[in-house]
Amino acid sequence: MQFELSHVDKVYESSEEIKVYGAKNVNIKIPEAEFMALVGPSGSGKTTILNLIAGLILPTAGSLKHGGEDITSMSLEERTKHRLDYMGFVFQDYQLLPILTAAENIEFPLQLKGFSKKEIKERVEWALTQVGLEKLGNRFPSQLSGGQQQRVSIARAIAGRPQLILADEPTANLDSKTAQEIIELFLKLNKEFKLTFIFSTHDQRLIDQVRTVLYVKDGQISESRVHNV
Ligand SMILES: Nc1ncnc2c1ncn2[C@@H]1O[C@H](COP(=O)(O)OP(=O)(O)O)[C@@H](O)[C@H]1O
Numbered sequence: 001m002q003f004e005l006s007h008v009d010k011v012y013e014s015s016e017e018i019k020v021y022g023a024k025n026v027n028i029k030i031p032e033a034e035f036m037a038l039v040g041p042s043g044s045g046k047t048t049i050l051n052l053i054a055g056l057i058l059p060t061a062g063s064l065k066h067g068g069e070d071i072t073s074m075s076l077e078e079r080t081k082h083r084l085d086y087m088g089f090v091f092q093d094y095q096l097l098p099i100l101t102a103a104e105n106i107e108f109p110l111q112l113k114g115f116s117k118k119e120i121k122e123r124v125e126w127a128l129t130q131v132g133l134e135k136l137g138n139r140f141p142s143q144l145s146g147g148q149q150q151r152v153s154i155a156r157a158i159a160g161r162p163q164l165i166l167a168d169e170p171t172a173n174l175d176s177k178t179a180q181e182i183i184e185l186f187l188k189l190n191k192e193f194k195l196t197f198i199f200s201t202h203d204q205r206l207i208d209q210v211r212t213v214l215y216v217k218d219g220q221i222s223e224s225r226v227h228n229v
């Protein structure tokens with residue numbers, strides 16, 4: 001099912017007079033199995049667009065649809081459930097719980113989704129294998145490198161078998177070699193499972209491998225490019 005933002009504005013009001021456009025007339029179609037990057041400097045609106053797609057914030061104007069369903073007309077509970085059912089998240093700073101092992105970090109959202117113990121165990125093993133960490137499930141985040149921690153967070157994001165992975169600057173804290181490995185892992189998961197990816201970055205070196213690149217400037221999509229990859 002396709003995600004579609006049509007004529008989406010997001011206005012942040014910092015005071016009665018001062019309005020900031022986080023997003024302005026944004027139109028994005030995200031078909032199944034898309035591999036898309038949002039590229040732009042700090043403050044351009046990348047996080048705002050990702051949060052809109054996730055339904056974490058609501059547009060001030062415009063529509064946000066998944067399949068035929070309008071996400072903006074859902075209740076808070078419905079949006080939360082929708083997010084849990086269809087989306088996985090990856091962050092710049094990994095956001096792993098330090099007191100849980102890698103495997104336990106992956107388990108946590110699966111428990112929220114109400115899977116059985118047996119199914120959780122199988123999904124955690126599957127997800128760890130997909131990211132190449134099948135032997136490191138018992139380690140705590142502090143016992144893993146940055147790249148390994150990001151792999152755990154990717155395993156956590158895919159373990160519930162979502163349709164869409166949203167990743168906000170997933171390589172910003174990583175050296176260029178590790179950043180490249182993370183993008184290759186995304187590409188592998190995209191190809192193998194037709195999993196849709198949309199991620200933000202300001203790393204120009206990564207974007208030749210990305211099918212659709214949207215350049216973001218002042219809350220607007222200023223340009224888009226499609227590569228054959
Ligand atoms: N919660 C907020 N309240 C007010 N302004 C915000 C808020 N979040 C973002 N902004 C503003 O919206 C614009 C886009 O920000 P953001 O989406 O975070 O950009 P990026 O992720 O590309 O750095 C910036 O001008 C930023 O200051």
Ligand SMILES: [Mg+2]
Nearest residue numbers: 046047048168
């Ligand atoms: Mg941001």
